[in-house]
Amino acid sequence: MTLLTRRTALAGTAAVAAAAVTSGLRDAVAAAPPSGKQAPSVYRYKIGSFEVTAVSDGGRVVPLADNFVRNAKKDEVNTALEAAFLEKDKFPFVFTPLVVNTGKQLVVIDTGNGRGALQQSGGTAGQFHDNLAAAGIDPKTVDAVIISHFHGDHIGGLLDAGNKLAFPNAEVLVPAPEWAFWMDDGNMNRAPEAARGGFANARRVFDAFGRKVTQYEAGKEVVPGITAVGTPGHTPGHMSHLVADGNASVMVQGDVSNLPALFVRNPGWHAMFDMDPQMAEASRRKLYDQVVADRTLLQGYHFPFPAHGHLEKDGQGYRLVPAQWSTVL
Amino acid sequence: MTLLTRRTALAGTAAVAAAAVTSGLRDAVAAAPPSGKQAPSVYRYKIGSFEVTAVSDGGRVVPLADNFVRNAKKDEVNTALEAAFLEKDKFPFVFTPLVVNTGKQLVVIDTGNGRGALQQSGGTAGQFHDNLAAAGIDPKTVDAVIISHFHGDHIGGLLDAGNKLAFPNAEVLVPAPEWAFWMDDGNMNRAPEAARGGFANARRVFDAFGRKVTQYEAGKEVVPGITAVGTPGHTPGHMSHLVADGNASVMVQGDVSNLPALFVRNPGWHAMFDMDPQMAEASRRKLYDQVVADRTLLQGYHFPFPAHGHLEKDGQGYRLVPAQWSTVL
Numbered sequence: 001m002t003l004l005t006r007r008t009a010l011a012g013t014a015a016v017a018a019a020a021v022t023s024g025l026r027d028a029v030a031a032a033p034p035s036g037k038q039a040p041s042v043y044r045y046k047i048g049s050f051e052v053t054a055v056s057d058g059g060r061v062v063p064l065a066d067n068f069v070r071n072a073k074k075d076e077v078n079t080a081l082e083a084a085f086l087e088k089d090k091f092p093f094v095f096t097p098l099v100v101n102t103g104k105q106l107v108v109i110d111t112g113n114g115r116g117a118l119q120q121s122g123g124t125a126g127q128f129h130d131n132l133a134a135a136g137i138d139p140k141t142v143d144a145v146i147i148s149h150f151h152g153d154h155i156g157g158l159l160d161a162g163n164k165l166a167f168p169n170a171e172v173l174v175p176a177p178e179w180a181f182w183m184d185d186g187n188m189n190r191a192p193e194a195a196r197g198g199f200a201n202a203r204r205v206f207d208a209f210g211r212k213v214t215q216y217e218a219g220k221e222v223v224p225g226i227t228a229v230g231t232p233g234h235t236p237g238h239m240s241h242l243v244a245d246g247n248a249s250v251m252v253q254g255d256v257s258n259l260p261a262l263f264v265r266n267p268g269w270h271a272m273f274d275m276d277p278q279m280a281e282a283s284r285r286k287l288y289d290q291v292v293a294d295r296t297l298l299q300g301y302h303f304p305f306p307a308h309g310h311l312e313k314d315g316q317g318y319r320l321v322p323a324q325w326s327t328v329l
Numbered sequence: 330m331t332l333l334t335r336r337t338a339l340a341g342t343a344a345v346a347a348a349a350v351t352s353g354l355r356d357a358v359a360a361a362p363p364s365g366k367q368a369p370s371v372y373r374y375k376i377g378s379f380e381v382t383a384v385s386d387g388g389r390v391v392p393l394a395d396n397f398v399r400n401a402k403k404d405e406v407n408t409a410l411e412a413a414f415l416e417k418d419k420f421p422f423v424f425t426p427l428v429v430n431t432g433k434q435l436v437v438i439d440t441g442n443g444r445g446a447l448q449q450s451g452g453t454a455g456q457f458h459d460n461l462a463a464a465g466i467d468p469k470t471v472d473a474v475i476i477s478h479f480h481g482d483h484i485g486g487l488l489d490a491g492n493k494l495a496f497p498n499a500e501v502l503v504p505a506p507e508w509a510f511w512m513d514d515g516n517m518n519r520a521p522e523a524a525r526g527g528f529a530n531a532r533r534v535f536d537a538f539g540r541k542v543t544q545y546e547a548g549k550e551v552v553p554g555i556t557a558v559g560t561p562g563h564t565p566g567h568m569s570h571l572v573a574d575g576n577a578s579v580m581v582q583g584d585v586s587n588l589p590a591l592f593v594r595n596p597g598w599h600a601m602f603d604m605d606p607q608m609a610e611a612s613r614r615k616l617y618d619q620v621v622a623d624r625t626l627l628q629g630y631h632f633p634f635p636a637h638g639h640l641e642k643d644g645q646g647y648r649l650v651p652a653q654w655s656t657v658l
Contacts, residue, residue, distance in 0.1 A: 032435040032470035034380040038658045039371040039464065044364060051363040058656040085624065085639040085650055092653055106361040124657050135368065141361035295414065305654040310414040321414055322651055324421055325634040327387040328453050329367045 040134035041127070043306035044329050047297075048245025050225060051101040051329070054299070054306040055135055057112030057157065058127035059094035069262070070270040070277060077262065084261030092259065095153050096307040097128050098252055098299060099135070100243055102225045105143040108167065109226075109241055109252055110301060114156025128157045129166065142167040144223050146216075147174045148254030148301070149235040150182045150202045151273075158205050165209040173222050176215035178237030183211075231256050231287055233280025234273070240287065250297040250308065256284050258302040260320040264288075267317050288318050297323065369463035370456070372635035373658050376626075377574025379554060380430040380658070383628070383635040384464055386441030386486065387456035388423035390416075398591070399599040399606060406591065413590030421588065424482050425636040426457050427581055427628060428464070429572055431554045434472040437496065438555075438570055438581055439630060443485025457486045458495065471496040473552050475545075476503045477583030477630070478564040479511045479531045480602075487534050494538040502551050505544035507566030512540075560585050560616055562609025563602070569616065579626040579637065585613050587631040589649040593617075596646050617647050626652065 041056035068091065069077050078088040086092065098109045117126030132139065139160075145167050148154055160166040181187055183206070188199035206213060216222045218230030218239060229240040234255045241252040257263035258271055267284050270277035291298050292311050298320075299308040309322040370385035397420065398406050407417040415421065427438040446455030461468065468489075474496050477483055489495040510516055512535070517528035535542060545551045547559025547568060558569040563584040570581040586592035587600055596613050599606035620627050621640050627649075628637040638651040 031433075032430060032467070034430045034432070035373060035382070035465060036380075036658065038373050038656055040368070041654065041656045042368040044367050051365070053364070056656045083641075084653075086653060094654075094656065101361060101363045103363070104360075127656060136364060138361070304651075305656060312412075322633075324413075324415060325370065325423075327367055327370045327385045327423065327456060327634060329365065 040131050041305050042131055042135040043325070045308075045323070045326065046248075046329060047100075047243055047250050048248040049103055050243065050245045050248075052243065052250065052299075053099040053101075053135055053137070054096050054308070055099055055131045055137070056127060056305050057095035057097055057131070057153070058121070058123075058125045059092060060121055060125050062091050062093055064089045064091050065272065068272055070272055072266070072269050080262050080265060086261060092304075094302060094304060094307075095125065095128075096299075096301055096303070096305055097157065099132070099137060099142075100226065102223070102245070105223055106137075106141055107223055107226060108142050108145045108170070110148050110154040110254070111145060111157030111166070113153045114159055115161050117156060125153075126156070129160070139167045140169055142170045145170045145172050146222055146226065146241060147172065147178075148240065148252075149175065149238040150178050150198065151235065151255070152198070152201050154254070154301070155202065155205045159208050163208050172209070172213045173216050174213045175228070175237040175239045176217050177232070178235060178239070179213070179215050181236040229287070231283040233276045233278070233283045235275050238280075238283075250299050251287070251291055252299045252301075253287065254301050256280075256287055257300065260300065260303055264311065264320050265314070265317045292318065369460050370634050371460055371464040372654070374637075374652070374655065375577075375658060376429075376572055376579050377577040378432055379572065379574045379577075381572065381579065381628075382428040382430075382464055382466070383425050383637070384428055384460045384466070385456060385634045386424035386426055386460070386482070387450070387452075387454045388421060389450055389454050391420050391422055393418045393420050394601065397601055399601060401595070401598050409591050409594060415590060421633075423631060423633060423636075424454065424457075425628075425630055425632070425634055426486065428461070428466060428471075429555065431552070431574070434552055435466075435470055436552055436555060437471050437474045437499070439477050439483040439583070440474060440486030440495070442482045443488055444490050446485060454482075455485070458489070468496045469498055471499045474499045474501050475551055475555065475570060476501065476507075477569065477581075478504065478567040479507050479527065480564065480584070481527070481530050483583075483630070484531065484534045488537050492537050501538070501542045502545050503542045504557070504566040504568045505546050506561070507564060507568070508542070508544050510565040558616070560612040562605045562607070562612045564604050567609075567612075579628050580616070580620055581628045581630075582616065583630050585609075585616055586629065589629070589632055593640065593649050594643070594646045621647065 043054045045052050066074050081088050095112050097112050100107045112128030113126045115126055158166060182199055182202040216228055218228050221227045225245055227242045229242055231240045232238050240254050240256060243250050243252055263269055274280040288311055292313055297308055298311060309320045311318045312321055372383045374381050395403050410417050424441050426441050429436045441457030442455045444455055487495060511528055511531040545557055547557050550556045554574055556571045558571055560569045561567050567583060569583050569585060572579050572581055592598055603609040617640055621642055626637055627640060638649045640647045641650055
C-alpha cells in the first residue's frame with residue numbers, strides 16, 4: 001500500500017497546473033515552536049439533565065500476542081486491524097473512565113491505571129488524574145466511585161501518588177460477586193502462579209483504604225440514575241452500568257468488548273483477558289442485541305476516545321458508529 | 330424507536346438481582362456544579378515531522394431544507410441521517426480549520442465563520458479563534474493562511490473583532506481561479522440577487538486588508554510541504570491541499586463533500602451549496618477513488634471533529650472510518 005505522493009496528487013488535479021506566485025519564500029516571521037503534546041482528552045455530553053464527561057486515562061500500544069484472540073489466528077487479527085486502518089502486529093489499548101454529574105452527585109465510573117502507570121508507560125497511560133484536573137474536576141468533590149471490575153486498569157486510579165484514596169470523600173462501590181471472587185484467599189491460593197497478580201493488586205488497592213467499600217449487586221440502582229447490569233465473563237463479577245435520566249440513557253459497558261475493530265466486529269472472538277470466554281461472549285451478544293434493538297448509546301471503556309457511539313448489525317457482527325462530536329454541550 | 334429503559338435493562342441482566350447495600354443515601358459531600366460547557370475541541374497528530382492541529386470552529390444545527398440534496402428526496406436524506414443515528418429533519422453543519430506547523434512555517438488552512446458568527450449563532454459557531462487560544466496558538470505567529478474557497482465559513486475568520494486581519498503577520502494565499510470568479514464585478518452583477526451575498530462577503534473580507542493576497546494555482550506547492558489539488562465544482566476555484574512530509578501525508582479536502590453520513594456514503598448526491606454539482610461530483614469521485622487506492626488519511630472541513638479518517642468503498646459509495654484518537658502526540 002503506497003501513500004499518496006505529491007506526484008500522484010499532481011497527476012490527479014482537475015485543473016491544469018499553471019504558473020502562479022507561490023509562497024514559502026518569505027522567512028517565517030515567528031518560527032512558532034511545535035506544541036509537542038496532545039491536548040487534554042476530555043469530552044462532555046448530556047444524558048437528560050445529567051452531565052457526562054469522558055476523561056481519558058491514555059493508552060498503551062502493545063505488541064500483538066500470538067494468542068491474543070484465543071479462537072482466531074494472528075493473521076485474521078492482523079487483517080481486521082488493517083481493515084480498520086490500524087497497524088498490524090500492534091494492539092492499541094486505550095482507557096476512558098467516565099464522570100457523571102447527576103445534579104445531586106458527582107460519580108466516577110472506573111479510574112484508569114493509576115499514577116504509577118504514568119511513569120511506567122512513559123506518560124501514555126495513567127493520565128486520568130491529570131485529565132480530570134484539565135477538565136476542572138476536583139477529586140475531593142467526587143461523591144461516589146463505581147468500579148466495573150477489579151482489573152488493574154480500572155481500579156489503579158483509586159489511589160493517589162501517596163497511596164491514599166484519590167477521592168477522599170467518595171463512597172467506593174464495587175460489584176459484590178467481583179469482591180467475593182478476588183478477595184477470597186482460597187481463590188488466590190488456588191490460582192496458577194501467573195494469575196496471582198490480579199489478586200495481589202486488588203489487595204494492594206483496597207487495603208490502602210482499609211477495604212472501605214460498598215458492595216452492589218446486578219440489577220440494583222447503585223446511585224440514583226445509575227443501574228448495575230450484570231455482564232459477567234470478562235471477570236466473574238463484571239458489571240456494566242446504565243446511566244439514565246428521563247428518556248435518555250447511555251449503556252456504560254466496561255469491558256464487554258475491547259477494541260471495536262476486533263471485538264465489536266467479531267463478537268465471537270475471545271480475547272485472552274476474558275476469564276470465561278463463553279460467558280463473556282454470551283454477555284456481549286445479549287447486551288449488543290439489546291442496544292441495537294433499542295438504539296441505545298454505548299460507552300466503551302476501551303473504545304477509541306471519546307469512546308461512545310451506537311451499534312449497527314453488520315454481517316455476523318456489529319459495527320460501532322461513533323457519536324457525532326459536538327463542540328457545544 | 331424506544332430507548333433502553335431501566336426496566337428492560339434489569340430484565341436483561343445476566344445475574345439475578347439480589348439484596349445489596351446500595352448507595353445514594355448519603356448526602357453529596359460537595360455538590361459539585363456541572364461544568365456547563367464543552368471542553369475546547371482541539372486535537373493534534375503528526376504527519377512525518379509536521380505537527381497538525383485540528384481546531385474546531387464549532388457548528389450549527391440547521392433545519393433540513395426540502396431541496397437540501399437536489400437529486401434525492403427529503404425522505405431519503407432523513408433515512409440516511411437516522412441510519413447514522415442523527416436526528417431527522419436537522420443538518421449538523423460543523424467546521425474544522427487546520428493548523429500545520431511544518432517546523433519552518435506555521436500555516437492555517439481555512440479560518441471558520443469569524444467572530445460575528447459567535448454572537449449570531451449563540452456561541453455554537455465562530456469558535457475558531459477561542460479554540461486557537463485554548464490550543465496555545467498565537468495568531469501573530471502564523472506565517473501563512475491558505476484558503477480553500479471563498480464561502481463565508483472558510484474566510485470569515487480572516488478578520489478579527491476589529492475587522493483587521495486576524496493573522497497580522499501572515500501571507501494570505503487564495504486559489505487564483507476562486508479570486509478570478511468572486512472578485513469579478515461582472516460575475517457579481519450577472520448573479521441572481523439571491524446569490525450576490527457571497528460576492529459581497531468576499532469583498533468585505535478581502536477589502537478589510539487591502540486585498541493583499543497571494544494567488545495560487547492547482548498543482549503548485551503553496552508552501553513547502555503543502556500542495557494545492559484542484560477539486561472544482563463546489564465553487565469554481567475550490568482547492569484541496571495535500572500536506573506531506575516524507576512518506577506521510579494527509580489530504581485536506583475542504584468541501585469536496587460535507588457530512589460523511591450523507592455525501593461520503595452517497596457521492597452522487599448533490600448538495601444545494603455545490604455551485605456546479607456535476608463537476609463537484611466528478612472531483613469528489615476522483616479524489617475519493619484515489620485516497621481509497623492509496624489509503625491516504627483524509628481531513629474533511631465538515632466532517633465530525635476531529636474530522637479525519639480513511640475511506641473504504643461501501644456499495645455504491647464510501648464509508649469514513651474515523652482515525653483512532655491518540656491521547657499522546
